[in-house]
Amino acid sequence: MQEIYFLPWKEKEKVSLLLKDSGMLDTIKRGDWVGLKIHFGEKGNKHFIPPTLVKIIGDAIKDIGAKPFLIDTNVLYKGGRGNTYSHLQIVREHGFSDLGIPAVIAGGIKESLTREAKIKVNLKHFNEVYIVEDFLAFDFLLVLTHFKGHMMSSFGGSIKNVGMGCASRRGKFLMHSSIIPRVNQGKCTGCGRCVQNCPGEAMHLERKKVKISPEKCIGCGECVHVCPVDAISIPWDSVKPEEFQERIVEYAYGVQKEKKGKIGFINFLCAISPDCDCIQRPKSPLVPDLGILIGWDMVGIDQASLDMVTRAKGFRLPAGINKFYRVRPDIPPERQLEYGAEINLGKREYRIISCETP
Ligand code: SF4
Numbered sequence: 001m002q003e004i005y006f007l008p009w010k011e012k013e014k015v016s017l018l019l020k021d022s023g024m025l026d027t028i029k030r031g032d033w034v035g036l037k038i039h040f041g042e043k044g045n046k047h048f049i050p051p052t053l054v055k056i057i058g059d060a061i062k063d064i065g066a067k068p069f070l071i072d073t074n075v076l077y078k079g080g081r082g083n084t085y086s087h088l089q090i091v092r093e094h095g096f097s098d099l100g101i102p103a104v105i106a107g108g109i110k111e112s113l114t115r116e117a118k119i120k121v122n123l124k125h126f127n128e129v130y131i132v133e134d135f136l137a138f139d140f141l142l143v144l145t146h147f148k149g150h151m152m153s154s155f156g157g158s159i160k161n162v163g164m165g166c167a168s169r170r171g172k173f174l175m176h177s178s179i180i181p182r183v184n185q186g187k188c189t190g191c192g193r194c195v196q197n198c199p200g201e202a203m204h205l206e207r208k209k210v211k212i213s214p215e216k217c218i219g220c221g222e223c224v225h226v227c228p229v230d231a232i233s234i235p236w237d238s239v240k241p242e243e244f245q246e247r248i249v250e251y252a253y254g255v256q257k258e259k260k261g262k263i264g265f266i267n268f269l270c271a272i273s274p275d276c277d278c279i280q281r282p283k284s285p286l287v288p289d290l291g292i293l294i295g296w297d298m299v300g301i302d303q304a305s306l307d308m309v310t311r312a313k314g315f316r317l318p319a320g321i322n323k324f325y326r327v328r329p330d331i332p333p334e335r336q337l338e339y340g341a342e343i344n345l346g347k348r349e350y351r352i353i354s355c356e357t358p
């Protein structure tokens with residue numbers, strides 16, 4: 001049975017001991033380039049992983065002579081993290097640029113130029129998945145995840161951080177939507193900017209209004225970003241929550257397939273709001289800060305995290321209740337774990353090794 005290492009939140013500054021005890025530091029070698037996959041938090045959000053803890057992890061990696069990088073992708077929707085320029089401003093505002101660890105936005109300056117790897121998975125929803133190549137270039141990928149709720153997947157843990165967070169914009173779009181972008185013809189001014197930027201050459205203007213040819217659309221989501229008047233949107237409702245979770249799991253499977261033994265996971269169980277860090281003003285936490293988990297299996301570590309939140313006595317809900325399910329009863333919270341086990345992304349059984357120090 002897999003072992004998952006646990007440090008209580010009151011001991012959080014000893015996170016480097018957790019890294020050592022778990023054996024994760026032993027797999028990283030002098031000279032390795034180590035990607036620390038992180039979510040820097042949307043502008044205004046305060047629930048992201050504390051930079052002080054990220055620095056401790058980065059320093060532990062530097063101590064063995066390896067080179068850590070903080071890395072995330074731009075998001076699909078418009079917002080502070082929607083392009084590299086404003087995303088890097090958030091990195092600075094949230095205190096991640098003073099840690100002595102370079103921060104990079106995967107895919108570079110312009111999303112339309114992003115190099116993506118097409119990885120064969122041959123699963124239920126996707127035959128192949130699209131991952132930003134930068135993640136595959138690292139010698140080791142350490143996934144730092146703030147565990148919390150999510151409005152479409154019930155909760156967001158390591159599986160979501162990898163599946164959605166390492167995907168290219170095209171991949172993100174394909175997970176969120178099963179149909180082409182929606183155009184609000186009333187808003188469209190006919191400026192043609194989307195037509196010029198559409199890599200599928202799927203857009204054209206008719207009487208100063210844009211039209212999309214569905215057979216040419218590659219689902220990259222670029223048009224959503226370039227439209228200056230928000231006339232193009234993602235049809236979020238075209239994928240049901242269960243299916244959305246399964247799609248994320250398939251993307252996570254693609255990353256894991258490529259990284260094989262060169263990927264590890266740390267879940268931070270703090271500021272566990274029902275809302276994700278993409279929200280500017282998320283709801284207050286459901287439970288007190290619990291601790292930090294580290295493991296080698298993203299299904300196992302997410303299962304352990306969910307179980308801990310369920311067992312904890314909440315601020316508004318009692319111990320023993322699946323709090324994410326109570327908040328969003330229309331979203332089955334365990335589908336991502338069930339499906340992850342079904343396709344052998346990982347196992348749900350685990351044993352906790354407590355690293356509490358005297
Ligand atoms: S999603 Fe991409 S390919 Fe499809 S219409 Fe928009 S820009 Fe063009």
Ligand code: SF4
Nearest residue numbers: 188189191192194227
């Ligand atoms: S970028 Fe927006 S406003 Fe301009 S043509 Fe496309 S949909 Fe219309």
